Amino acid sequence: MKPAVHALGDPLATAPFYAPAGNECALFELAWRRGLPLLLKGPTGCGKTRFVAHMAARLGLPLHTVACHDDLTAADLTGRYLLRGGDTVWTDGPLTRAVREGGICYLDEVVEARKDVAVVLHPLTDDRRILPLERTGEELAAPKSFMLVVSYNPGYQSLLKALKPSTRQRFVAIEFDFLPAAQEVAVVATESGLPAERVRPLVTLAGRLRALKGHDLEEGVSTRLIVYCASLMMAGLPAAEAVLAAMIEPLTDEPDVKAALIEVAKAVVG
Ligand SMILES: Nc1ncnc2c1ncn2[C@@H]1O[C@H](COP(=O)(O)OP(=O)(O)OP(=O)(O)O)[C@@H](O)[C@H]1O
Numbered sequence: 001m002k003p004a005v006h007a008l009g010d011p012l013a014t015a016p017f018y019a020p021a022g023n024e025c026a027l028f029e030l031a032w033r034r035g036l037p038l039l040l041k042g043p044t045g046c047g048k049t050r051f052v053a054h055m056a057a058r059l060g061l062p063l064h065t066v067a068c069h070d071d072l073t074a075a076d077l078t079g080r081y082l083l084r085g086g087d088t089v090w091t092d093g094p095l096t097r098a099v100r101e102g103g104i105c106y107l108d109e110v111v112e113a114r115k116d117v118a119v120v121l122h123p124l125t126d127d128r129r130i131l132p133l134e135r136t137g138e139e140l141a142a143p144k145s146f147m148l149v150v151s152y153n154p155g156y157q158s159l160l161k162a163l164k165p166s167t168r169q170r171f172v173a174i175e176f177d178f179l180p181a182a183q184e185v186a187v188v189a190t191e192s193g194l195p196a197e198r199v200r201p202l203v204t205l206a207g208r209l210r211a212l213k214g215h216d217l218e219e220g221v222s223t224r225l226i227v228y229c230a231s232l233m234m235a236g237l238p239a240a241e242a243v244l245a246a247m248i249e250p251l252t253d254e255p256d257v258k259a260a261l262i263e264v265a266k267a268v269v270g
Contacts, residue, residue: 011058018054019187024174028055031172032147037125040151042176045222048151052106062103064094068113074120090136099131102145110150118167125170192230202226205268216257221247239269
C-alpha cells in the first residue's frame with residue numbers, strides 16, 4: 001500500500017503524532033458529526049490525552065483540556081464573576097469557552113470532580129445540548145461542532161468515586177489499553193528518538209511489570225514512563241539507571257517490591 005501523501009497545512013500532517021490501536025479515530029469523528037459525547041476509559045499514560053489532541057487538530061477544532069481533581073466545582077468549568085479594577089466581570093470557564101467557540105472540552109479523570117459537575121454536564125450530554133449559566137441567566141445552545149470528551153481510569157475506581165449510571169449512559173464509550181508490543185515499540189521509538197532495537201527490551205520489561213498489576217503493583221507501567229526511560233537513555237543515561245528512575249521508582253515505595261522489580265529488570269534489560 002502506498003503511504004498517504006499529505007499537503008502542507010493538511011491537519012492530518014500537522015496533528016500531534018498518534019498511533020491508533022483500532023478504529024477509534026473513525027469512531028471519534030462519527031460521534032463528533034452526530035453530536036454525541038464520548039467517554040474514554042483506560043489506564044494512566046496509555047494515550048487518551050494524545051488521542052484527543054490528535055483528533056482536535058485533525059478536525060480543526062479548539063481544545064480545552066481540564067485535569068479534574070477533587071476540589072473542582074461546576075463553577076470552575078462554567079465560569080465566575082471576578083473583580084477587575086473595581087468591577088465584577090463575568091469570566092467564562094473552559095467548558096463555557098468550548099461551548100461558545102464550538103470546540104472540544106476534554107475533562108480528564110472526570111470521576112475526581114465534585115458532584116455538582118454532573119448537574120452542568122447532564123443537559124449538555126443529552127439531546128438538549130444546552131449549558132445553563134445560572135449566574136448570568138444565559139442558556140447556551142451548544143453549536144454542532146461542540147463536543148464533550150471525558151476520561152477516567154477504571155483501575156482507580158472506588159464506590160465513592162464511580163460515575164453514576166445516569167451520567168455514564170449519556171456517553172458513547174471507548175476502552176483504551178496499552179498498545180500491542182510491536183506498536184508500543186514504534187510509539188516509544190518515535191517519541192524518544194531511541195532506536196527500536198534498544199526500545200524493544202523496555203517494552204518487554206513493561207509487559208512483565210504489567211503482569212504484576214493487582215499482585216505486587218497497584219498500576220502497570222504506562223507508555224508514558226517507557227517514553228521517559230527511552231528519553232533518558234537517548235540523553236546518555238545507562239539503561240539500568242534509566243529503568244530504575246523511570247520504570248521502577250515511580251511504581252512503588254515498598255522496598256521488597258522494588259527489589260523484586262529490579263530483579264525482573266536485570267533479567268530482561270541487563
Ligand atoms: N497511541 C499513541 N500514539 C502516540 N503516543 C502515545 C500513544 N500512546 C501513548 N503515547 C505516549 O504516551 C504518553 C502518555 O499518553 P497520554 O498523556 O495521552 O496518556 P493518558 O492516557 O491521557 O494518561 P492520563 O490518564 O494519566 O492523563 C504520550 O505523551 C505519548 O508520548
